[in-house]
Each structure stands twice: as structure tokens, then as C-alpha cells.
Amino acid sequence: MGLTLAVAGKGGVGKTSVSALMIKALIDSGRGPLLAIDADSNSNLHEVLGVREPRSVGCVREDVRKMGDDIPGGMTKDRFMEYQIQACLEETKDLDLLSMGRPEGPGCYCMANNILREIISKVTSNYSHVVVDNEAGMEHLSRRTEEEVDHLFIVSDPAPRSLRTIARILELLEELKGRIHHTHLIITRVEGSPEDLPENVKKEIARLPFSPEAYVPYDEKLVELDLRGDPLVRISPDSSAYQAVKELLRNVGILNETANTQSAH
Numbered sequence: 001m002g003l004t005l006a007v008a009g010k011g012g013v014g015k016t017s018v019s020a021l022m023i024k025a026l027i028d029s030g031r032g033p034l035l036a037i038d039a040d041s042n043s044n045l046h047e048v049l050g051v052r053e054p055r056s057v058g059c060v061r062e063d064v065r066k067m068g069d070d071i072p073g074g075m076t077k078d079r080f081m082e083y084q085i086q087a088c089l090e091e092t093k094d095l096d097l098l099s100m101g102r103p104e105g106p107g108c109y110c111m112a113n114n115i116l117r118e119i120i121s122k123v124t125s126n127y128s129h130v131v132v133d134n135e136a137g138m139e140h141l142s143r144r145t146e147e148e149v150d151h152l153f154i155v156s157d158p159a160p161r162s163l164r165t166i167a168r169i170l171e172l173l174e175e176l177k178g179r180i181h182h183t184h185l186i187i188t189r190v191e192g193s194p195e196d197l198p199e200n201v202k203k204e205i206a207r208l209p210f211s212p213e214a215y216v217p218y219d220e221k222l223v224e225l226d227l228r229g230d231p232l233v234r235i236s237p238d239s240s241a242y243q244a245v246k247e248l249l250r251n252v253g254i255l256n257e258t259a260n261t262q263s264a265h
């Protein structure tokens with residue numbers, strides 16, 4: 001079973017950007033095979049990865065549900081669904097991308113969701129690293145299909161209102177205890193050095209239940225790519241945001257020193 005990294009946080013703080021930078025760091029360090037999961041129903045991970053938009057798992061579930069017992073080729077429903085989900089994987093040289101689509105269709109079909117859960121864990125077991133970019137908020141995480149998260153990264157920008165949602169997110173995480181092995185805080189879009197943050201922001205940060213493990217700088221290179229609509233994975237390796245994310249992965253033991261220095265080209 002591979003290592004699962006999940007990125008979560010309030011809306012618009014920079015989750016998808018952090019996910020893309022993590023994915024780039026893993027690719028640059030020769031970590032593979034890699035699976036990226038877009039768990040935001042408003043999918044856009046494919047754009048920052050420069051990958052075609054995959055057909056979503058949610059669509060498959062709906063299609064299979066509508067088919068009732070009319071499964072082609074004498075396949076069982078589970079087998080057919082597994083086959084269909086495998087076909088949803090957008091495969092590229094560096095990574096595969098799976099898009100979850102909507103967390104639930106109209107009405108909750110728990111049976112289908114259990115089958116789905118099993119299929120997804122079977123699919124993810126083929127990869128050494130899985131990176132999940134989550135939808136804003138935390139409520140849906142408890143319904144997430146993946147069983148275990150090795151590293152959960154909670155992302156916030158330095159705005160006090162965003163920082164205060166971290167505590168609420170951590171409270172919601174209580175019910176997932178045991179399934180999440182390590183939790184890390186990332187403050188992103190930081191202008192200047194963390195010491196130069198306004199006093200009130202520093203106070204909010206000091207009040208957090210645990211200290212941020214990374215400050216990701218506000219990065220003009222990233223903004224430029226975004227404005228041009230170019231994939232963030234093409235960011236220059238000397239980008240400050242990329243460097244900070246790579247260093248974090250090294251600090252938490254996901255990347256090692258050697259793999260990192262070798263990836264400098």
C-alpha cells in the first residue's frame with residue numbers, strides 16, 4: 001500500500017496549488033508510480049497538472065446505478081464498476097489522475113458507495129504515492145472514500161479569518177482520528193518572511209493547537225502561470241513556493257535529502 005497525502009482547508013486558500021507543487025516535487029524526485037485524486041466536485045486539479053479532464057467516478061456510479069441489473073457481458077455489477085473506474089484513470093507518463101466528481105448522487109446509495117470504497121482502495125494500492133486534493137471545508141472528509149491518510153496537510157492563508165477555521169477543521173477531524181496518521185499545518189501566500197507578518201496574524205498563529213510546519217511564500221511565478229492558464233507543474237524549480245513545499249516534504253520524511261538534491265535539474 002502506498003503513502004497517501006491529502007490536502008484540505010478553507011475555500012480558496014491554495015489547496016490545489018499546494019497539491020500541484022507536492023506532485024511536482026514527487027515527480028522531480030523520481031517517486032512513482034503516482035496517483036493524483038481530484039476530490040473536489042468542482043474539479044480543477046487536471047488544469048494545474050496539465051492533464052486532460054478525466055471522466056469522474058461519480059458519473060460511473062450514476063451510470064451503473066441507472067443500468068440496474070442490465071450489466072453487459074455477463075459481468076457482475078462490482079466487476080463492471082471496477083472496470084469502468086479503471087477506465088476513468090487519465091494516464092500520463094508521470095502520473096495518473098482520478099476525479100471523484102460528486103461525493104454522492106441524488107440520494108445515498110450506500111451499497112454502491114461501499115463497493116466504490118473497495119474499488120478505490122484497490123486502485124490506489126497500485127501506486128507508491130497518492131495525493132488527494134480535497135474540496136473546501138472538512139465535512140465531506142468523513143465521507144471520503146479513502147480508508148487511511150498517512151499525511152493530512154491543512155492549508156491556510158495568513159488572514160486571521162482563515163487561520164481561525166483551522167481550529168474548527170481540527171475539531172471536525174476528531175471523528176476521523178485513527179484514520180489520519182500525521183497532521184501538518186501549512187500557511188501559504190505569505191508575503192515576506194514569517195517574522196514580518198503583522199502582529200495580530202502572529203498572535204492568531206501562536207493560538208493554533210500546533211505550529212505550522214511550512215510557510216509557503218506568495219510566489220509571483222505561480223501567479224503568472226495561473227494567469228496564463230499554464231499548468232503549475234511547469235513552474236521553475238527555483239520558485240520559492242515550490243522550494244518551500246519540497247522542503248516540507250523532506251522535513252516530514254516523505255522525500256529524503258538525496259532524492260531532493262538529485263532533483264535540482
Ligand SMILES: Nc1ncnc2c1ncn2[C@@H]1O[C@H](COP(=O)(O)OP(=O)(O)OP(=O)(O)O)[C@@H](O)[C@H]1O
Pocket residue numbers: 010011012013014015016017018040135136188189190216217218219220222223226241
Ligand atoms: N503561493 C502562492 N502565491 C501566490 N498565489 C497563490 C499561491 N498559492 C495559491 N495562490 C493563488 O490563490 C488562488 C487560489 O489557489 P487554489 O486554487 O490553489 O486554492 P484552493 O484552496 O484549491 O481553492 P478552492 O477551495 O476553490 O479549491 C489562485 O489564484 C492561486 O493562483
Ligand SMILES: [Mg+2]
Pocket residue numbers: 015016017040133134
Ligand atoms: Mg482547489
